[in-house]
Amino acid sequence: MAIIERKDVEHIARLARLALSEEEKELIQRQLETILEYAAILNEVNTDGVEPSAHVVALTNVLRPDVRRPSMPKEKALANAPEARDGYFYVPRILDE
Amino acid sequence: MYEVIIGLEVHVELSTDSKIWCGCSTDFGAEANTQVCPVCLGLPGTLPVLNEKALEYAVKAGLALGCEIAHFTKFDRKNYFYPDLPKAYQISQYDLPLCRNGAVEFEVNGETRRVRIARVHLEEEAGKTVHSGDNIMGSEYSLVDYNRGGIPLIEIVTEPDIRSPEEARLFMEKLRTILLYTGVSDCKMQEGSLRCDANISLRPFGEAKLGERTEVKNLNSFRALQRALEYEVRRQSALLDAGEPVERDTRHWNEQQGVTISMRSKEDAQDYRYFPDPDLVPVTLTAEQIETWRSELPELPDQKAARFMEQFGLPKYDAQVLTASKEVAAFFEATVERFGEPKTVSNWVMGEILRLIKEMEIDIEQEPIPISPEGLAELLALVSKGTISNNVGKEVLETMFKTGKSAAEIVKEQGLEQISDTGELEALVDQVIAENPGPVEDVKSGKEKAIGFLVGQVMKASRGKANPQRVNEILRQRLLGS
Structure with a gap:
């Protein structure tokens, strides 16, 4: 039984905005399966009585005081934008007609 | 006629000085993209650090809404693509929200209504998009200002306990009052620091199953909220009356036209793939800390x-x-x-x-x-x-x-002192009696009500300054001898 089906690959590719060829889908399907099979080894561990953890490091409450710090210059903020206009990031149409 | 079922998702910007994960200013109205830094722009290699005031304000909001506060909470990534979200995910809270199970009570036509609060969670604000057209529908392009991105935000989610568009508005007004008392937000709807989305469905009275719902967005005033929901009630009723299904949909309120319009988003069926944010460690709160914050709430x-x-x-x-x-x-x-x-x-x-x-x-x-x-x-x-x-x-x-x-x-x-001097009042009364023989006869013949008219005439003659009680007394003396 396939853990990952072709339609799962297509769905994930769509969510990640990736246009995959049929060969790539095939390849990625196999690779994802290998990854998931590997991760499935964890299912063999007996976790009875183990609290679920939310993080890999045993730290909590890393907080900062509510203090302002200087922001970066606008020119620098916009420097990597594919396109900027009037001090804004420019983006193409968001919704379909 | 159908039963109307409404639930709201309310977003409230918290009044901290700096953003939730970085030290950028949260001031409203600054020049675009001048209150940004590598953290709130989501540049690679940066790490968010939680603003302690944002945590405190979120807990205080939860307490003011009667919620239970979690002793253990964490942040999750909500993944989706939208230009106002520089990281392509929003840091939010999924399965362990900060606050749960509250309620807000308010009056509707003299009756107390109670709307349950399912949860209040802490998240980051998105940037602001400016659209080339009148609104997002049909805009050729959009411009993005990330000053707002990263302002601390709470999302308040109600249970579907609201039963009419008017109730939805009254609930929001009460919620705003409560939050303004706590001081955790300035709740300015016109600046977007308080706003809401509404889920609405209809079902025949007596039906247990909920009808298909639509979500209405862009509700930027109390009036818009009520009007948009009234429109949805009419639209969905007409569909159901005609035996047609209501389609599950996200709709945009168009204030000018007074209609909601379907937003056929490019996004497929939403799949946010929430997972715990590895950049942020969990937060624990002691009962003592929570009680300290509770004690700091005003009446x-x-x-x-x-x-x-x-x-x-x-x-x-x-x-x-x-x-x-x-x-x-x-x-x-x-x-x-x-x-x-x-x-x-x-x-x-x-x-x-x-x-x-x-x-x-x-x-x-x-x-x-x-x-x-x-x-x-x-x-x-x-x-x-x-x-x-x-x-x-x-x-x-x-x-x-x-x-x-x-x-x-x-x-x-302006010489407005009331005239209580008997001599002055008597002169005014005599003048009015002389000028109004008809009503005077009425009073004398037992129609005591007419005395009110004469009092009014004296008041007028005195330009409102006569002491009406004294005038009444003098008139009675003169006309009725009592």
Whole structure:
């Protein structure tokens, strides 16, 4: 039984905005399966009585005081934008007609 | 006729000085993209660090809404592509929200309604998009300002307990009042620091199963909220009446046209793939910490209303009107401290003062009420001593609002002292009796009601300054001999 089906690959590719060829889908399907099979080894561990953890490091409450710090210059903020206009990031149409 | 089922998702920006994960300013109205840094722009290699004030404010909001506060909470990534989200995910909270199981009570036509709060969670604000067209629909392109991105935000999710568009508005008004009391947000709907999305469905009365729902967005005022939902009730009713299905949909409220429009998003069926954010460690809160924050909350609207009824003997209605704004409540209380007579003060505040505030379009959350409690107390003392009549008092109050002068000054300048001098009043009464033989006959022949007309004529002749009680007495003496 396939853990990952072709339609799962297509769905994930769509969510990640990736246009995959049929060969790539095939390849990625196999690779994802290998990854998931590997991760499935964890299912063999007996976790009875183990609290679920939310993080890999045993730290909590890393907080900062509510203090302002200087922001970066606008020119620098916009420097990597594919396109900027009037001090804004420019983006193409968001919704379909 | 169908039963209307509404649930709201309310977003509230918290009034911290700096953003939730970085030190950028949260001030409204700055030049675009000048309050940004590598953290809130989501540049690679940066790490968010939680603002302790944002955590405190979110907990305080939860406490004010009667929620249970989690002792262990964490942040999750909500993944989706949208230009206002520089990281392509929003840091939010998924399965372990900070607050759960609260409720808000409010009045609908004199009846107390209770809407349960399912959860309140802490998340980051998105950037602001400016669209090339009138709105997002049909815009050729959009411009993005990330100043707003990363401002701390709470999302308040209600249970589907709201039963009409009007109730939805009243709920939001009460929620806003509560949050304004706590001071965790300025709740300015016009600036977007308080806004909501509404889920609405209809079902035949008696039906247990919920109907298909639509989500309505872009509700930027109380009025828009109520109107958009009224439109959805009409639209969905018409579909159901015609035997057609309501489609699950996200719809955009168009204020100008007064309609909701389907937003056929490019996004497929939403799949946010939440997972714990590895950049942020969990947060634990001790009972002691939570209780400290609870003790720092001010008296909330319902508590204040209950105290006004108890301490000042006010009717429930008065208590609710006065406490709907913390500024008005404080003004009322400070006036009572100086003048006493809570019901008299309440009548003046609810009537004249609120009317003038509305007429003069004074935003009392931003600017002070033009007169002081001392000023009103002085005016009420003049009325109660009989120096001026009640009606003249109302005019004096209006002049106080507009000129900033004291009641005593205005009364003196305009010669408004009430005429209580018997000789002067008798002269006025005799004049009115001479000019109105008809009504005088009526009174004499037993139609005592006509005396009211004559009192009115004397008041008019005195330009409102005659003491009406004394006038009444003198008229009765003259005409009825009693």
